Amino acid sequence: MAANEVPSETPSEVRGEARGETRRKASRYVVPVAVAGVAAATIGLVPALAAAGDPDLPEITAQQLIEKIAGSETQTLSGTFKVSTDLGLPALGGLASGLGGQGGGASTADPAQKLTELVSGTHTLRLAADGPERQKLTLLDGSDEYSLIHDGDDVWAYDSKSNEVFHEKGASEGPGAEKPEGKELPATPKELADEVLKAAGDTTSITVDGTARVAGRDAYQLVIKPKQAGSTVASVKIAVDAANGTPLKFTLSSVEGGKPVVDAGFTKVDFARPDASVFAFEAPKGAKVTEGAAEEARKSQKLPENFEKDFGKEFGEGFGDFGKGLNVLGEGWTTIAKLDTGAPAPKTDEAPKELQGLLDSFGDKVTGKFGSGTLFTTKLVNALLTDDGKVYVGAVTKDALVEAANSGK
Known part of the structure; x- marks a missing residue:
């Protein structure tokens, strides 16, 4: 057993059972794909030691690092982000369009279609955030760019290659924007860390494994590994900013070895507030603008009061039968x-x-x-x-x- 792992006789207050529910749509010909739930588990209590050449940072335990992530107050940032994904799937080029994904009048700027490109290959993105109301993501593809902007109630997406714009109004007014009734969220980082500990079990090892430099920032390495045989996951590694607790890089490795399944992280980052002009958008002259389904519904008819709430209830009951x-x-x-x-x-x-x-x-x-x-x-x-x-x-x-x-x- 590693020096910074807790033995299986962990106190009962740090044990529990992680539970979750998955909702997904069924399709006759779509191959079933699910994302495995990661059970929070055995928390390392021995401080991390920096490896040679890595930044020399104060000692920290895995539990303290989890609290640091939970307590991060980062609201603003901008930078360059690189993501590489290798699921071991065959090339999917042309599949979506062949199945009608780009047909039927759909906009090439629709995020539901465009962002599926991130499930394979290597991509570079520019990110900017100014609190929960303003974010911008730009996907760089050679000389072409695809931008997704959330500014208050508006979501804009622009595909420079096709000169098409997708617009959705009232993005922050959906049913998911409200706090679930009867669900009290942890009020402090310590309480949130305690919740993680209560959901812990002896199926997983969570440790701090040294330090690193990511995007010019000093970071701790939080490593999560299964103890159970039979999982396809070898490890999950998260580089956490030592100063403000912001995750800077995420690496998911498979037991098959080779390239990581997902390797995503900042190559450059700045935590200063981006200029307001970054999130301003006006459809370029001559661009085709497509309104999202929610906006079209609002224009065509007035929905009954409490429609979203009642629809959600009915959908949930229907899914329960499924x-x-x-x-x-x-x-x-x-x-x-x-x-x-x-x-x-x-x-x-x-x-x-x-x-x-x-x-x-x-x-x-x-x-x-x-x-x-x-x-x-x-x-x-x-x-x-x-x-x-x-x-x-x-x-x-x-x-x-x-x-x-x-x-x-």
């Missing part, structure tokens, strides 16, 4: 979601032509006590779709999925 077929197997890093669709799995040769090659390229036929099915794999999340319509998904190894299906649970 969730009756959902079962969660295991715990921590080896959690597997099982969904019984109640219908035989569709044959890949019935899928749209644009999808057939994709499905065949990373879908492998497997057999076991459960019968037969198709295993879809990435470097992080794997999914088993049995021929009788059951779906097993998790950030676990292929063998773990087959074993879960064989168990018949």
Whole structure:
């Protein structure tokens, strides 16, 4: 056991069970993909030591570093951010447009479509933030730029390549903007850290592993590793600004090795308040402007009072019926979601032509006590779709999925 890990006999007050609910849309031909929940766990209590060549910073424990992150008061920043993603998926070029993702009159500036580019390859972004009401993200692609600006109630997106603009009004007025009823949020960093500790278990090691320089800033390295066998996650590393507690870099590595699944961080950062002009936007002359669905609905008709609240309730009840077929197997890093669709799995040769090659390229036929099915794999999340319509998904190894299906649970 590492020197800065807590033994499994951790006091009961730092133990608990991390729970969460996942909402996702079902599609007949879309490969099931889920993001594994990370269970907060064993907190290292021994101070970190700086490695040779890294900044010499005051000693700090993992618990103290978590409190530092929770207590960060960073509201303003600007800088350059680089993100590299390698899920081990085949090239997806042209798939979205082939399936109608760019068709049907949709704007190429729509964030729901444009930002999906970040799920693969390496991208450079410019970021700016001035509190919760103003943020700007610019995706650089050679000489072309794509900008997404949130300024109060307005969200603007501009694609310089197509000279198209997407606009959504009332972005901060959605149902998610209000605090959930009956849910008291931690009032202090210490309380938030305590909540993390209460959700801790012996499935994970959380330690401070030295220091680093990120974007010219001194940082501590918080490292999260599974203790359970069978997870596809090797480690999660977060570089935390030593001065203000702002996360500067995030690295997610797979047990398969090679390039990280996600490696994202600032290459340059400034915590001064950006000029107000950074968030100002006016559609360029001649640009095609597309209004978002919410704005179009407002223009066409007046929605009934409490529409969003009532709709959310009805949607939730409907989703509850869908969730009756959902079962969660295991715990921590080896959690597997099982969904019984109640219908035989569709044959890949019935899928749209644009999808057939994709499905065949990373879908492998497997057999076991459960019968037969198709295993879809990435470097992080794997999914088993049995021929009788059951779906097993998790950030676990292929063998773990087959074993879960064989168990018949």
